[in-house]
Amino acid sequence: MPLYEYSCPSCGFKFEELKRMDERLSARCPKCGATAEKALSSFAAVVGDGGGSGGNCGSDAGSCCSCGSGNCQG
């Protein structure tokens, strides 16, 4: 079974659980018992609602972000 990451909307606790495909959308928070929803990967979650201005290095590769690769997703 794949491992899914969840984030509890009630207490903010993040945890991972092995789930079947048809059970992956929700899990019970081990801390407070609330229903936690499936979280995106930690990478995507950090970027989240960034405002939509970044992440498009385009032709100026390496000049718009600190990663230097010109291929950042941030």
Ligand SMILES: [Zn+2]
């Ligand atoms: Zn919780």
